Amino acid sequence: MSSSITPARKRLMKDFKRLQEDPPQGIMGAPVENDIMTWHAVIFGPEGTPFEDGAFKLTLTFTEDYPNKAPVVKFVSRVYHPNVYKDGSICLDILQNKWSPTYNITGILTSIQSLLDEPNPNSPANAEAAQLYRENRREYERKVRDCVEESWSSDEEEEEDEDEDGQDGDDDDDGADGDAPDADKPDAAEQ
Amino acid sequence: MDDEETFMAMSDDEEFPVGGSDDEDFGEDNDDVMVDDDDDDGDDEAMFGVEESGAPTLLVDETQCTFITADELIAQQVHLIKEISSVLQLPHGTARVLLEHFGWSKEQLMERYWTEDHDKLFADARCIQPKDMKDQCDEDMCSICGNDNKEELLQIGCGHGFCHECWVAYLEEKILSQGKQSIECPEYNCNILVDESTVTSLLKGPAHAETLARYYERVADAIVDSKKTMRWCPAPDCKFAVIAPHSKCKMVKCKCGFEFCFQCGQENHTPVLCLMLKAWLKKCADDSETSNWLQAHTKPCPKCASVIEKNGGCNHMSCRKCKHEFCWICLGDWEPHGSSWFNCTRFNDSETAVVREKVDASRSLLKRYLFYFDRFKNHQSSRQFEEKLVKAVDWKMKQMQKQGWGWVEVQFLIQAVATLQQARRVLQYTYVFAYYLKKTPQCLIFEENQADLQMQTERLSEYLEQRAAKMDDLHNLKQQVMNLRAYCEHRLQKLVEHVEEGYKVGFWEYDEKIAEEMVGQVDEFNESLEL
Numbered sequence: 262m263s264s265s266i267t268p269a270r271k272r273l274m275k276d277f278k279r280l281q282e283d284p285p286q287g288i289m290g291a292p293v294e295n296d297i298m299t300w301h302a303v304i305f306g307p308e309g310t311p312f313e314d315g316a317f318k319l320t321l322t323f324t325e326d327y328p329n330k331a332p333v334v335k336f337v338s339r340v341y342h343p344n345v346y347k348d349g350s351i352c353l354d355i356l357q358n359k360w361s362p363t364y365n366i367t368g369i370l371t372s373i374q375s376l377l378d379e380p381n382p383n384s385p386a387n388a389e390a391a392q393l394y395r396e397n398r399r400e401y402e403r404k405v406r407d408c409v410e411e412s413w414s415s416d417e418e419e420e421e422d423e424d425e426d427g428q429d430g431d432d433d434d435d436g437a438d439g440d441a442p443d444a445d446k447p448d449a450a451e452q
Numbered sequence: 453m454d455d456e457e458t459f460m461a462m463s464d465d466e467e468f469p470v471g472g473s474d475d476e477d478f479g480e481d482n483d484d485v486m487v488d489d490d491d492d493d494g495d496d497e498a499m500f501g502v503e504e505s506g507a508p509t510l511l512v513d514e515t516q517c518t519f520i521t522a523d524e525l526i527a528q529q530v531h532l533i534k535e536i537s538s539v540l541q542l543p544h545g546t547a548r549v550l551l552e553h554f555g556w557s558k559e560q561l562m563e564r565y566w567t568e569d570h571d572k573l574f575a576d577a578r579c580i581q582p583k584d585m586k587d588q589c590d591e592d593m594c595s596i597c598g599n600d601n602k603e604e605l606l607q608i609g610c611g612h613g614f615c616h617e618c619w620v621a622y623l624e625e626k627i628l629s630q631g632k633q634s635i636e637c638p639e640y641n642c643n644i645l646v647d648e649s650t651v652t653s654l655l656k657g658p659a660h661a662e663t664l665a666r667y668y669e670r671v672a673d674a675i676v677d678s679k680k681t682m683r684w685c686p687a688p689d690c691k692f693a694v695i696a697p698h699s700k701c702k703m704v705k706c707k708c709g710f711e712f713c714f715q716c717g718q719e720n721h722t723p724v725l726c727l728m729l730k731a732w733l734k735k736c737a738d739d740s741e742t743s744n745w746l747q748a749h750t751k752p753c754p755k756c757a758s759v760i761e762k763n764g765g766c767n768h769m770s771c772r773k774c775k776h777e778f779c780w781i782c783l784g785d786w787e788p789h790g791s792s793w794f795n796c797t798r799f800n801d802s803e804t805a806v807v808r809e810k811v812d813a814s815r816s817l818l819k820r821y822l823f824y825f826d827r828f829k830n831h832q833s834s835r836q837f838e839e840k841l842v843k844a845v846d847w848k849m850k851q852m853q854k855q856g857w858g859w860v861e862v863q864f865l866i867q868a869v870a871t872l873q874q875a876r877r878v879l880q881y882t883y884v885f886a887y888y889l890k891k892t893p894q895c896l897i898f899e900e901n902q903a904d905l906q907m908q909t910e911r912l913s914e915y916l917e918q919r920a921a922k923m924d925d926l927h928n929l930k931q932q933v934m935n936l937r938a939y940c941e942h943r944l945q946k947l948v949e950h951v952e953e954g955y956k957v958g959f960w961e962y963d964e965k966i967a968e969e970m971v972g973q974v975d976e977f978n979e980s981l982e983l
């Protein structure tokens with residue numbers, strides 16, 4: 262099967278082409294070498310937001326059901342955000358019940374990019390971040406800046422990156438359902 | 453009466469889990485359909501089985517239900533769509549989406565169609581108005597796969613075009629993976645519904661037969677779900693949906709013969725209410741009972757913690773593993789106890805008293821549960837056993853016909869078996885009822901009724917099982933069987949009526965744990981009597 266070009270692969274190549282020809286501001290992405298079903302991407306924090314200057318890495322994992330089923334999208338970099346779980350899973354409607362097959366990779370990544378500065382505090386994946394976002398914006402922004410800085414420093418540690426990739430496979434998929442065990446204990450709380 | 457007041461006081465803000473809110477019933481299940489009045493069910497003379505309009509609500513009302521298969525439902529629906537389509541001058545697909553939006557009620561749709569703003573009405577129904585329907589795709593390319601062969605693109609009035617292949621893959625995902633029949637346009641942010649005829653034409657051919665069949669199953673399910681007076685028969689392999697005369701119907705009998713509760717979908721569970729049964733079934737399934745048993749009958753050895761089971765009455769325990777000797781009551785060393793027959797030094801110690809109480813309480817609770825569970829199970833297995841009677845009786849009936857009896861004349865035998873099965877089933881559930889009941893004087897009457905019914909049931913059962921096959925004096929046999937059946941039915945009727953009266957008047961008192969939940973159910977039950 263892997264040798265024939267399935268509709269999912271065909272579509273992913275099209276997505277790749279579109280992303281290269283017409284890259285949106287602050288977004289990069291490409292399939293992993295020899296595996297078009299797995300993508301690495303980087304989202305730069307939008308200017309004028311606390312996420313500015315951050316370079317957040319993500320992985321996207323597709324199945325042969327793409328684009329009828331959404332890919333699994335996870336942050337590899339630590340992101341302090343009300344809708345991002347500790348394991349990097351993202352709580353975003355278009356990746357779940359609002360998914361439409363007309364979405365493509367550009368659409369997914371731009372939606373995540375705009376989610377950064379427009380969190381949805383009603384479906385918190387990180388309860389502390391959601392609370393600070395509502396009640397103590399200064400502290401919230403301070404913690405966001407911490408992870409922005411981290412996003413650059415961890416860039417040099419390629420091995421750590423690999424490690425985190427490996428972990429992704431274990432606690433996959435269901436992280437974004439709103440009840441991940443880690444939801445209440447974001448990393449930043451330990452600092 | 454105290455209880456009644458409590459019921460009244462709490463009923464206002466109770467949400468009833470069973471039956472749903474019926475305020476918005478559509479079309480045919482209006483209150484006036486129900487013609488029962490309570491006045492003529494006061495007396496017990498009407499034999500059970502001869503259901504009349506005044507039959508107790510807890511007994512099956514066979515006469516008032518109708519039955520429909522999925523195919524018939526869909527055919528009815530097609531008919532309705534055609535009608536609406538021609539009356540309102542709408543395309544079929546549009547008529548269908550609107551009808552579904554209004555719960556398949558023609559009246560609702562007609563009324564709202566003539567009184568409401570069409571922009572809003574169509575938007576709410578997720579449907580494009582005929583005047584706004586596009587006849588071309590907005591773009592020359594399938595926005596799922598990028599296919600730019602214009603000829604292959606298909607849109608459903610909203611202008612979002614997709615190629616055939618992408619449509620089919622999308623529908624398969626929605627129908628097979630997500631089990632949906634209400635399917636929106638694939639375009640992000642477009643909520644226009646894909647109408648049935650589009651689905652049917654896209655899923656043409658043997659390759660999609662299974663998907664299409666699933667789709668129609670879901671369609672039929674959705675129709676049944678939308679009607680508060682319809683429910684699929686839960687019997688395995690039964691294809692019928694039962695249409696009840698009103699949404700509060702309790703026990704119904706399907707065309708296939710299976711009797712079930714229209715509210716909770718379980719087998720006919722007269723005389724208990726749904727909530728009691730639910731609590732009971734949960735209790736039976738929970739292994740908490742097992743742990744109760746363990747708590748009552750076992751203790752860890754105070755020295756090595758291995759589990760010791762107490763099986764005799766003696767409190768002098770010795771651990772099989774470490775040979776430690778201790779007192780079952782206080783868990784202390786046996787040594788100081790040994791000198792006299794009972795010299796438990798810590799017997800009155802408050803801490804051990806608590807432990808002891810806990811053990812005693814769980815032991816007596818468990819005993820109680822096991823008592824009822826045992827009888828519940830006994831009747832259940834008797835019922836399974838008596839299934840065989842149907843065959844035996846069938847044989848006997850054939851024999852009798854060979855000897856010149858008419859078909860009608862031998863029906864008494866199979867009717868007697870039916871009564872027996874019914875009585876067994878009711879008996880089985882009386883033990884659930886009794887388990888949750890507080891011992892009030894009314895409860896004693898109930899237990900008497902239960903014992904009477906049990907006796908008559910056993911007599912009928914014994915006669916049918918042991919004697920009927922051997923009896924040569926057929927006229928005598930018929931007389932005996934008919935008498936026994938009549939007694940049994942009479943007792944059954946008595947028991948059920950008494951339980952019902954208790955619900956109505958409010959003289960039952962329940963175990964605390966269940967009482968609170970029962971409030972809503974009893975109210976609802978009474979409500980259904982007043983219909």
Ligand SMILES: [Zn+2]
Pocket residue numbers: 594595596597598599614615616617618619
């Ligand atoms: Zn296409």
Ligand SMILES: [Zn+2]
Pocket residue numbers: 610611612637638639642643644
């Ligand atoms: Zn559309």
Ligand SMILES: [Zn+2]
Pocket residue numbers: 685686687690691692706707708709710
């Ligand atoms: Zn049936």
Ligand SMILES: [Zn+2]
Pocket residue numbers: 713714715716717718721725726729
């Ligand atoms: Zn029920």
Ligand SMILES: [Zn+2]
Pocket residue numbers: 753754755756757758771772773774775776
């Ligand atoms: Zn021991």
Ligand SMILES: [Zn+2]
Pocket residue numbers: 779780781782783784789795796797798799
């Ligand atoms: Zn003792």
